[in-house]
Amino acid sequence: MRIPLPGMALPAFFTSPMDYRTLFISDLTSHVIYMIALCALAVGNRRVRGLRWFAACLLVDVLKVVMQSLRGFHPLPLTTFLAVFVGNELNDFSFIAMYLGYRWFLLRQPLGHQPLGQPALPRQPQRSRLGLGLLLGSMALYGVVLLLHTPWIFFFAILPVFVACVLSVVLLLRTPRGPFFVVSRVTAAIFGLQILVMAYRTVLITLDFSGPNIHAPMTDPRWLVSMMLLTMLDSCFVATFLWFYVVELQATLRHQARTDNLTGALNRRALDEEAEREISRCRRQGLPLSLIVLDIDHFKILNDARGHDAGDIALRSFVSLLSTKLRSQDWIGRSGGEEFMVLLPETPMSEALEVAERMRAATASHAVLYEGQPICITASLGVAVLKASQDSSDSWESLRRRGDLAMYTAKRHGRNCVVEQIEEAPVLLREPASVITFFQPEGLSSAAHCWSAGAALQPHGLPPASASQSRS
Template sequence: MSIHTLHIEHVMLLAIYSLLTVANSLLYRNVKGIHWFSLYNVFALLGAIAVELRGQIPDFLSIVVGNLCVMTGYALLFFSLAALAERSIRQTYFQLLLLAAAVVTMMQWGYWHPETKTRLLAYSLILFLQQAHIAFFICFAHAGKLRRVGSAMAVMLAGLAAINVIRILGVSLHGAPSDYLQAGPFLAGIVVANTCLQCGAMVAYVWMTASLLRKELEHQALSDPLTGILNRRAIQKAAEREIALSRQRSLPLSVITVDLDSFKKINDSYGHHAGDATLIAVADCLQQAMRGTDLLARTGGDEFTILLPRTSLQSADEIAERLRSCVEALRVLHQDVETTITASFGLATLESSTLTWDHLINTSDKALYRAKRAGGNIALTTPDPSPTLLAG
């Protein structure tokens, strides 16, 4: 099969993938950087069309503009990934530098002083640097968000970079044909491999964005939209896992339920925006006073639940007092109005008689109700003849 025929197939595949990616970008327009990815596909298609029309359109369009379209496409692909990973604009400087080098080299050896071998070597080298940079960015360059789901795309880009190294070696040793579209099996093989990997990279990108969207939806399903902490469903799933672990390894496990005192008064006096600001401030306060292993969730309007893995009741007492003091010292400023808040705390610990999360949380709720009836701003343990009073 001639390289001319292979390029026709290359163009047709890129056209199909371009339509699919543009449709995908319209469907998921909220995904950061997805419009750059659509432009990458368009520029890759334009570059392939320009190469395919060599001899039928001016060489400047086919060689210089066509090659620059391909290299611009890879720069746009990097812009897309940088936006998706929420990296700063400085991350794109290297790609812009390579594009500037591409313009100079393509004009020099593709238009002013045509030299096929030198131009093909420069083209392959710049593409290698672009593709290797993108693969490196996905895997290593502080793009942890991409690393987990972008391995397939990184492999495709690394493969494309390797193909350009092979082309550099082949052209250096055997030279380049005067008419690229009449090239032999070596460059034809390069076209086949490039087509497969380029289409694979496009599919990998779509899969990667779908994975990120799924993770985002999972995060939204398990988090409270106002405070950003866990919600009731998330804390229950975590608790069931920790209870099983505690029973298996005979580890202590405690829970603290929190209810804000006189929260309704803030809403009635200053409005719901002030109430929301108070909830956010309290959530931040609790997170700062907690340990790194503890889990915090908003489980009601002004109710919070804290799961304390590997924590005895005595240690939970100490943590509850620290949390109570933090909330009591909190000053919430909203629209030039400063408000204060206190909270009541109920504590419970996993015992042999506690079979489920519901039982454990109900026990801590009973202690919380006693704390509320006692006037609030205190932390009480589970009901017993001599309850633990931490503060008054």
């Protein structure tokens, strides 16, 4: 006996003339169009791997619709069984591909650099493997239940989709504030509607269409309306696919506009913006802020002697090395040529000097291989601190000038040293190492001499840099 569900008095618009064949044709046509569009985007943007998962989701979904349509055209028992089983399994795979697509956008670091304006979510591979294992196990369980013709077949058929939806909602709701925050919340809401509609269909098939009424859903308008809602939600999911892709493009463009293409550090304009923002924040909160200005010693000699490719490799290695000495809230930018600036929010002068010395020592002991020969560089560093009082007229320009002056002083004192800039005069914190030498970084054998710009001066009889020499 059918148990009527309350509140389901449907207007005539929903009871005719729509039928399942019309719905399947409409659904199939829209999915083919979506699939072609997503596949074209995925082929043209191979770097964005999440698009591949979304295209695979739509491709599998098209196959699912085709398999489900076979039930009406080929009423043979075996064909019907295969259509039902394969169609449901393809539906499960489409939701798995959808989950993996969202996961790629949210859990990886865009462009292989720092996250674009948002922190990456903590990776939890064990939990992900557990979720995917639960999905595959529920799919296998459905096949066993279908073969045994046990009750609750529909529940076991829809269970993997429920699991995939819940995993996706958890993933999307864990997204921190950043470029993907809004689209993640909207997508999570769509998944919530998907779960509600699927739950309603599960209740409908369990209470109203069990026993002798097993084939009644095909003639019940409530079943057709719920299927129409699922079709509309499919279109909403496709819209989120495109939304994620647009956000990724915007983040990529923003990243390219803010960073130096060669080194990955912030460019001058982006560093100025972050510095002004950090100065305002530190002034409001009464926090210290320090600046380190770094310049690679004798970089022009390196370019002339080994070529610009060697110089480019040295610059990239230099920035990568410095990044390991910084916190997540620190900023490193390339102000031009071989000169870099490191902004240290909430850092007093004493701590900034320690950071600068670690950078200097790490640079002097580090070697990068180029054409089979290690290259060693040194750097001169100047440190300045912001006058943090709210009534102070100190600005980013004056802070930068003081850091530059300290760095120039380090150059005049023989390079490869750290200088603190104070009101009266720059103070040399460490006697410089001789520039006319072969540096021997840790980990290199005594026979593997490093090429260094300072050592390259010796064969030509050139003296070390003096106070009158221009910076190079």
